[in-house]
Amino acid sequence: MFFALGGAWSIGTPLMAAPDEPAHAIHAAAVVRGEFSGTEKMQQLTVANVDTTWAVQQVKVPSWYGLLNGYTDCIPHHAATECESALRVKPAPTGTTLTTTSAGRYNPLYYIAVGWPSLFVNGPVGVYLMRLISAALAAMLLASALVTAAESRRPALAQLSVLAAATPMVLFLNGVVNPNGLENSAALLCWTATLAVLMDPRPDLLRRRLARIAIPAIILLEIRPLGLLWIAGIAFFGLVAAEGGAVRAVLRERASWWWTGGIGLALVTAEIWTRMHPDHSTIKASSSLAFAPAAKHTFLSTGDYLQQMIGNFGWLDVSAPFLSIAFWIGGVLLLVLLAMTCARWRDILSLACLGTTIVLLPIFAQGLEAHSVGMIWQGRYLLPYAVGLPILATAVIVRRSPGAGLLRPRLFLLLGSMLAAAQFFAFVWTLRNYTVGEDGSLLMMSAHWSPPGTWMLWVCVSGLGCLATLWLLLAHCGERVSTTDDGAADTPGGASAFGDKLITA
Numbered sequence: 001m002f003f004a005l006g007g008a009w010s011i012g013t014p015l016m017a018a019p020d021e022p023a024h025a026i027h028a029a030a031v032v033r034g035e036f037s038g039t040e041k042m043q044q045l046t047v048a049n050v051d052t053t054w055a056v057q058q059v060k061v062p063s064w065y066g067l068l069n070g071y072t073d074c075i076p077h078h079a080a081t082e083c084e085s086a087l088r089v090k091p092a093p094t095g096t097t098l099t100t101t102s103a104g105r106y107n108p109l110y111y112i113a114v115g116w117p118s119l120f121v122n123g124p125v126g127v128y129l130m131r132l133i134s135a136a137l138a139a140m141l142l143a144s145a146l147v148t149a150a151e152s153r154r155p156a157l158a159q160l161s162v163l164a165a166a167t168p169m170v171l172f173l174n175g176v177v178n179p180n181g182l183e184n185s186a187a188l189l190c191w192t193a194t195l196a197v198l199m200d201p202r203p204d205l206l207r208r209r210l211a212r213i214a215i216p217a218i219i220l221l222e223i224r225p226l227g228l229l230w231i232a233g234i235a236f237f238g239l240v241a242a243e244g245g246a247v248r249a250v251l252r253e254r255a256s257w258w259w260t261g262g263i264g265l266a267l268v269t270a271e272i273w274t275r276m277h278p279d280h281s282t283i284k285a286s287s288s289l290a291f292a293p294a295a296k297h298t299f300l301s302t303g304d305y306l307q308q309m310i311g312n313f314g315w316l317d318v319s320a321p322f323l324s325i326a327f328w329i330g331g332v333l334l335l336v337l338l339a340m341t342c343a344r345w346r347d348i349l350s351l352a353c354l355g356t357t358i359v360l361l362p363i364f365a366q367g368l369e370a371h372s373v374g375m376i377w378q379g380r381y382l383l384p385y386a387v388g389l390p391i392l393a394t395a396v397i398v399r400r401s402p403g404a405g406l407l408r409p410r411l412f413l414l415l416g417s418m419l420a421a422a423q424f425f426a427f428v429w430t431l432r433n434y435t436v437g438e439d440g441s442l443l444m445m446s447a448h449w450s451p452p453g454t455w456m457l458w459v460c461v462s463g464l465g466c467l468a469t470l471w472l473l474l475a476h477c478g479e480r481v482s483t484t485d486d487g488a489a490d491t492p493g494g495a496s497a498f499g500d501k502l503i504t505a
Contacts, residue, residue, distance in 0.1 A: 001472075002142040002166070002174075004465035005423065006135030009175030011451045012431045012458045013131075015124055017314045018176035019380070020103065022068035025127055025177045027103040028115030030059035037277055038104045052374060055280040057104025064123050066097035105277040107270060109222040110179040113137060128452070130177045138174035138185035141219075142166055144212055145185075145192040146472070151205055152196070154398045156412050156473050161394030162192060163419050163469050164332055165387035168311040168320055168426035169380060179223045180380055186216035186223070187230050187384030188391070194234050195395040197250060198242035207255050214259035218266040220384065225274050228267065230384045233357075237392060240350045243399075283374050295367030298377060302359055308379025309386055311426045316378065318433045320426040327422035331415050332390050339393040342400040351393060358386050416473040420466040427462045431455055 016022050030038060038057035045054045114137070117129035142162065149158035165188050173181035193212035196202075202209075220227030239247070250256050283289070310328045311320025319325075336355070340348055366377045432440065435447035435455050444455055451458055 001465050001468040002139035002171070003136055004461050004468070005171045005427075006139055006174035006181075007132055008427060008458045008462040008465065009172045010131035010135050011128065011453065012427065012434075012455070012462075013172070013176060013313070014434055014449065014451075015127055016068060017434070018172075019178055019180070019315060019378075021177050023101045023103040024111070024179070025130065026059065026061055026065050026068055026099060026101040027057075027106065028111040028130060028177060029061045029065045029118040029126075030101070030104075031108045031111040032115040032119055033061070035059050036108045038101070040104075040280065041100055042280070043100070051283075053282045054102065055105075056100040056102050058098055058100050059104060060096050060098055062118065062122055063095050063097045065118070066099040069099055069101075105279060106179065107222050107224075107273050109219075110182055114177060127177065131175055134177060134181055135175045138181050141182070141185040141189045141216060142174075145189040148189070148192045148196050148209065148212055151202070152200060152398055156475075157394055157398055159472055160412060160415055160419075161335070161391045162188065163416065163473075164328075164335060164390035164394075165191070167309060167328060167383075167387075168324060168423055169309055169313070170383060170387070171423070172311070172313050172430075173380065173383075180383075183220060183223045183227070184380075184383045184387065186219040187234070188387045190216040190220065190231070190234050191388040191391045194238040195241065195391060198238045198246045199395050199399050201243055201246045201249055203249065206249065206253055210250070210253065210256050210259050214263055217263050221263070221266045221270045225270070226381075226384075227270070231263075233385055234388065237350050237354060237388065240346055241392070241395065289370040289374065291367040291370075294370035294375060295363045297375060298363045298366045301377075302362075305362055305377065305379035305382070309383055311430075312379070313426075313430045318430050320422075321429045324422040324426040324429070327418040331418050331422075332393075334415065335390050335393040335397070339396040339400075343396045344400065347396045347400065351389075351396070354389055354392060358382065358389065361385070412473045413470075416470050420469050423469075424463055424466045428459055431459065 016025075030036075038059035041056050041058050043054045043056055045052050114130045114133045117133065118126045120126075121129060145162045146159055149155065149162050152158035166185075170181070170184045170188070173184060175181070190213055193209050193216075197206065197209045197213065217227075217231050220230055306329075307319065307325055308316065310325050312318070313320070336351060339351060343351065362377050362382060366375065431451075432438075432442070432444050434451075435444045435449055437448070440446075447455060
């Protein structure tokens with residue numbers, strides 16, 4: 001399901017029409033050939049109307065990848081389709097070349113995982129394969145989050161939280177060459193498993209849940225330096241909401257110490273890599289980059305950042321339709337409000353704190369860093385943290401709500417339908433912008449660009465993926481997993497059985 005949705009974005013998005021994809025594709029092609037960082041070069045660039053001296057890395061890659069830096073200005077979207085068409089029809093040159101990438105300082109783990117097709121396939125097909133591998137890796141993390149949710153006392157509601165956290169922007173980033181996609185999906189799994197361990201203690205499930213915490217935590221640490229901040233946030237809110245005795249049970253489990261050691265080792269290796277590859281970029285001083293004006297600008301842009309977390313595709317040039325944005329915000333707000341009606345005071349404070357910091361963190365981060373990096377904040381930078389809001393809200397409802405109340409099948413159907421429709425509309429709207437332009441036919445006739453396999457195929461794939469999300473909810477709307485005193489599920493066909501069926505499928 002998640003691979004179908006992410007894969008539709010992989011093929012339905014023109015080549016290089018994704019954030020920083022040229023730099024990431026070049027770095028991936030270099031890393032799998034043993035060139036992990038390259039030679040640092042300084043370039044004069046203007047970023048967000050600010051003059052900068054940008055540190056980039058020079059690497060040796062197949063000559064076709066050397067063409068990609070010429071397509072970094074393929075925005076807005078109509079230019080992106082022209083550039084993608086040029087890349088597809090231009091014969092892939094042979095040999096190797098020296099080129100630069102702004103992603104050369106990034107930890108090589110993600111690029112090793114996705115870059116290997118470039119060793120066997122040259123040209124656009126290699127990039128499409130990189131995208132599909134990235135989508136598959138992220139889909140495995142999201143599927144594991146769904147299995148964890150299916151083990152809940154209220155599987156349909158818990159699964160709904162995963163679907164609400166997997167915004168169209170999350171799935172778009174999963175489907176392109178950018179480590180931000182894997183980062184978001186790893187954080188989503190880490191949120192889901194951490195809250196499951198601490199708010200719904202189940203001794204029979206503890207070991208597998210600990211693995212579902214540790215593996216994405218290691219990925220978060222190795223992909224980006226901010227991974228430690230996301231893990232700290234997840235741990236904080238998990239501990240605040242924890243049930244009595246849950247932490248002691250984790251500490252008594254021997255596997256938790258082994259996983260903690262693995263996370264510690266990942267932290268050390270990630271820190272060593274970061275310190276060995278510092279950023280020597282400099283920025284021209286400007287009064288507009290002082291803390292107060294930068295913070296004010298960021299605060300006034302809060303609405304834009306929230307919209308970008310839901311769906312602002314390409315190089316921030318194709319926004320999701322209003323209906324998708326409204327449905328998603330409405331669905332998440334409804335989950336938060338339902339949680340408030342049954343939450344304890346510390347749960348309410350946790351939800352309020354998480355929601356407030358989603359707004360405040362960009363203000364302080366960009367206010368403090370604008371003088372050194374410029375006004376470069378985008379909503380997707382905070383997605384690994386923000387995906388926790390619907391997951392925490394739903395965990396509170398599952399744990400605190402005494403009975404079914406408002407949580408009836410029709411509510412699941414309504415919220416699930418809203419999210420599925422928003423997901424589908426976002427993909428079709430974006431594909432329409434690329435095929436016929438924003439003023440073109442709604443039926444995408446007379447397309448001036450079409451993805452491999454035609455746009456109709458990928459609309460169908462995306463639609464089937466969205467229908468599958470509804471099937472998951474409807475299949476378990478009336479199901480509640482009861483437990484014995486030791487936490488083991490005692491109802492046949494419960495969540496664990498469903499998890500096994502999902503993995504098998």
